[in-house]
Amino acid sequence: MTITNRTALVLGATGGVGGETAAALIRRGWEVCALVRDPASAARRWPFPDTAPVWIAGDAMDAGSVLRAAEGCAVIVHGVNPPGYRDWEKLVVPMLESTIAAARSVGARVVLPGTVYNYGPDAFSDPHEAAPQNPTTKKGRLRVEMEQRLAVAAAQRVPVLILRCGDFFGPRTRNSWFAQGLVKPEGRLKAIADPGAGTGHQWAYLPDVAETIVRLLERDDLPTLARFHFEGFWDADGRGMIEAIREGVGRAVPVKGFPWWLLPLAAPFNTTLRELKEMRYLWRVPLHMRNTQLVAFLGMEPRTPLPQAVRATLAGLHIS
Secondary structure: OOOOOOEEEEEOOOOHHHHHHHHHHHHOOOEEEEEEOOHHHHHHHOOOOOOOOEEEEOOOOOHHHHHHHHOOOOEEEEOOOOHHHOOHHHHHHHHHHHHHHHHHHHOOEEEEEEEHHHOOHHHOOOOOOOOOOOOOOHHHHHHHHHHHHHHHHHHOOOOEEEEEEOEEEOOOOOOOHHHHHHOOOOEOOOOEEEOOOOOOEEEEEHHHHHHHHHHHHOOOOOOOEEEEEOOOEEEOOOHHHHHHHHHHHOOOOOEEEOOHHHHHHHHHHOHHHHHHHHOHHHHOOOOOOOOHHHHHHHOOOOOOOHHHHHHHHHHHOOEO
16 A cells, blocks of 8 residues: 555544654654544643644544544554543444544555553563464453454455554653553652562553654555564563663662552552553563564664653653
């Protein structure tokens, strides 16, 4: 599929991955539309001063809104989640189906920023793109179902791009393991939590993820069903991220164990903590998605040096 009009619709542009991808597309000369419920509010809160999408009023949970916004677009970036992560299991697949239907109607490629959650503990340390997916979590099973729906769509000639990544972090990402598990946003950092106790963990800096997505989209030889692993930063023993955070704040902040015992008590009342609790196995199993296929196709993987990425993330979270 050759991209000729360089026009994209981004669903979830007010979120972390959607916003970064929209900004990266605009910087590289794309015309970007963003479907949001409140365009005026989204425009006021847009954090990228050098870019500006065309805001379209609508709801990503409404198939008609998605279809109308997608008219004339060559790409639909599906970076949206149900508001507040409520009713995730009821809404996430129907939302994707609306995106697929719109893409089929207008002839666009669907882009899904994927995750490591598709893989369960049985995936061992180095799953390739076509490795069996046997998740043990609700979120993982939903992710697998989403990719299965996209594979069916691709077989029906709806182009698809999936970029699977580790845990996101970045200056505009607060709902993440980095911002909710390792540090506390806002103010002077008093301690760093260590959830893994020496287990390797994979991280994905969102500006690099977004740049990778755009570079892949600009390749004329991208397959109809394109699936890649984004390596990002592999922290082999958990110390790399901790030391980068210490360097970012300029002092030897103490490290403490993560309070896993607290999550079962708090999870019923907090959606984010429920998500963290479900993903505990990723802090026990060193699951490392390598980027061999991505580099072979693209020639390289955009990668910001870790100290620079962490400093930007801390600044965005207002942590000193």
